Amino acid sequence: MIFELLKQRRRRRLRARPFPKEWLTLVQRHVVFFRKLPASDRAELLGHIQVFLAEKRFEGCGGFAITDEVCVTIAAQACLLLLHRETGYFPGLLTILVYPLTYMVQEDHQVDQHVWEEGTVSRLGETGRRMGSLVLSWGGVKHGAADPSDGKNVVLHEFAHQLDFENHAADGMPGLATREQQLAWSEVMGTEFASLRAADETGIPTLLDTYGATDPAEFFAVSVEAFFEQPRALRARHPKLYAELQKYFRQDPVEYSAEHAEW
Template sequence: MIPWWRRLLRREQLRPNREWQELCERLPLLEGYSGQEMDRLHALTVEFLDSKDIQGAGGLELSGGMCRLIALQACVPVLNLGLAWYRGWVQVLVYPDEFLARDEYQDEAGVVHEGSYARIGESWAYGPVILSWRHSAQDAFGGEGGNVVIHEFAHKLDVLNGGPNGMPPLHRGMRPEAWTRDFEQAYDDFLHRCERGQSLPFDEYAAADPGEFFAVVSEAFFVQPSLVRAVYPQVYAHLAQFYRQEPHARAAARQNIPPAWD
């Protein structure tokens, strides 16, 4: 439990002051945000820092600014959903760089292999989100077209209605059968592209399973929305409905290119 006076102090430090503005201006992820969206993002970030416990691991000492950068990115997917979508867990662990995680996988012959594998992020169904600080910061400032923080928090949304199957709880009026059909079609297309060695619209890791496809395409939806919309327009439309955001329209507004509905 965080004492009230510390929360107050943290809130004071987090007023949308010049430091906050300067940070936001440096993040490509936030280009095209309206003033209202920026205010909402700020309020959510404060709430996130109040309600989640972000801790350094593997010897990493976290500063307030580092926590803020992680919280801010985590709040992007729930900007129009609210923090209740991150319910049921509190901890975010941050390692300095890649970390080793125990895992097992089944090969094509059905043999199960167990070992330690290097990770840059991990999301436990009812437990913590684990992140590499180096990759979280790198992605925030432009990186290589992905965003590990959004990826791991997309998994948190996915598991709200069971396992990580690539379909989070949908809003009223959204049709699960349409979601499943369009995501399956896109996933199959992605697998074919991988098999044929064709160029891929986003990280090959999306081919791992439908849960990873949803997490990777969610990253791309926020980081490279025009690309997702061009390659998988139906998937883009479902994500826009689910996240209640239109990042392509934001990108269009700032680049003066035709909007999403043209």
């Protein structure tokens, strides 16, 4: 309890600290949505970034050197997921590992129903419930930040997984306060997940990345990417899914998204 109070006090102090000018320049340069946020959200985001950078450790991998540019660009996008909410700042996450470009992992993947192939695949990012860490490629981070409306953002994706883990399961459901909210969430997500799976199997084009058909956890992560990057399209084509995410995140990205207004 005392520890929790001290932590809250430390975080309040961090949020109130003046935001370094050089960092602000980096946010403005690399994070397109920042300029479109209302002033109060911008201030809140900068506060969260200060806490995030004070509490998380960054480590360069594969010869990659961590710079302020790397930390600030990742933190700014991750902290977008925290606006307007009570937050523990991704409590299970201690370290962010950053590779220069894509990195290779050993992975078995299924070729068809009975055939599994062992091999190396390239990845832009990953995280796991018991990892305490999150892996990103700097190439992927920059690419995701530079085009804020293609529905692809590896930082939003991986940090969405971290939110999912907050209720101690990788089940596509983040921490929700009441049983009622959990039921509403399960109903909407269950239906939307099933329809993405069906579309994937029949080859119908979808707004959501069909990687989300893998399982409910990936469905949530992919939905979060679409929510922030293609909110108009998502709201038009999946109104219930949009409404559920809007309730959880307590924000309406339609208001500040860089998405073209064709929807």
